Amino acid sequence: MIKILDCTLRDGGYYTNWDFSKELVSTYLESMNMLPVDYLEIGYRNNPMKDYLGEYFYCPSYLLEQVKEASDKKLVIILDEKNVLPVHVDNLLKPCVGIIDMVRIALDPQQFGRALKLAERIKAMGFEVGFNTMYMSRWREFPAFLEDLRFVDQVADYFYMVDSFGGVYPQDVIETINLIREKTNIKLGFHGHNNLELGLINTLTAIEHGVEIVDATITGMGRGAGNLKTELLLTAMNAKDGLEVDFNALSKTVDGFSQLQQSYGWGTNLPYMVSGANSLPQKNVMEWVTQRFYSFNSIIRALNNQKQKVKDN
């Protein structure tokens, strides 16, 4: 049976700086208790940073306990490999023991060796471990990473393909699964973005080809163009496979996040489509779009220049 992980609070935090109102989170957790979702990823754990970042960027003990109290689901936090060394693991994760079921690692495939070491420490503390490995469309450019893939099942439970640019098509998903399967039999996951509105079909294709866990977020809330929408995945699986869905519970939490969406405006648009289709990083695009200072026109011009590798004019 396919497992669904909802990471609305973690991935949606890119828009709210990881602050969410108590009411919104409470409705979200209640709704999730009624829905066929297996894991909730609630945020990052991080060492203190200079800039202000909200609760769900750090997930302090009191927050972990509140969520645990309110939720029947398996809980997940994620570590960003580039900010965390193995020596930090004990401090960061001790408060999670007994509360958090899975710890995921977001990683650049070029740092795969470092991530393996990190995972070893995490696994030793008794957590399930997931690898969220970025840039799946470029993995063939990293032979050392592909070579080392065979070590991953010793330290991890799930190995995710992340469509970081939001530019992969169903055929690419199938080819990437085959590429991994040459190296390891670890359980696979898929995290899709929605720049080209391919989140659903890529995810369903992944499931059809043996992926065992998939990510989604309510209203697609997430960095840049956002993610596969949880409500779309559940509605499709309800109609296609008879998955039981409490649509009242689902629409309550969708309503809450839809209101936030009116202010923050996540979702795809022409700049995100162009960045996705051409595998350009969406971090810049998100800054340009959300500032509302540049016209789409000038963003498109800048992206075209990136694409053709010429200087902005």
Added chain:
Amino acid sequence: MIKILDCTLRDGGYYTNWDFSKELVSTYLESMNMLPVDYLEIGYRNNPMKDYLGEYFYCPSYLLEQVKEASDKKLVIILDEKNVLPVHVDNLLKPCVGIIDMVRIALDPQQFGRALKLAERIKAMGFEVGFNTMYMSRWREFPAFLEDLRFVDQVADYFYMVDSFGGVYPQDVIETINLIREKTNIKLGFHGHNNLELGLINTLTAIEHGVEIVDATITGMGRGAGNLKTELLLTAMNAKDGLEVDFNALSKTVDGFSQLQQSYGWGTNLPYMVSGANSLPQKNVMEWVTQRFYSFNSIIRALNNQKQKVKDN
């Protein structure tokens, strides 16, 4: 070479009651002149109706001439088979001669016989003829229609599959193409809706399997959840197939319609997902959603009742 038909003004009219400002239309036509779009469907031709309906519902002569003046593209109007008899054709289409290149017929497959007669009259006036045949997901339920399909190439140039509920998947598109191919070799078209965000992948699948003309609208503007977005199709074909796209021209017209979208709110959401996934008509859903009187929750409840064929509670 695949042909693209943009029907923003025709299909978008469901939201604006077929009124559009002169500025918006002028930017749209100018942009389209710069883009690799072959046909523009600008509206309906209709006999006078009792209720108020805007210019693009009737496309009077002065409007046809203005658009012809401003546009380099092949122009299209559509007739709704249920409102038009063969005896009306001369009156409705005489003003179109020399201006309009293609006349499409929107039809229920159960009225296919009537549509063939209508098409005969239209063809005799020298127009290209397109059949926009609704409810593709239910065609197997209409054996008389399937049997009569073999007559269509005598009176029409294009035969469109319309995903009226927005619920078909790529595999369904392939199967429907095969179903038609048993009966006729007419050139095929595809008109996708976006309830499940499958507009792009269904359209690309259709093209891959020999469909020769596809519909799209700027920002997806169109009845209910709306259509495949023209900007998404062009961006994908630019990145995948090297189709030349003037992104400045594209983003100018996208900007204009995006502003309208803020007021009218077309695009998919949970109620449209549920209606699409379960092949429920989106006309009711659109009324409920746009009135903003009912909560999504109560709409979902009503849809669930329709799905289970019980009375509203």
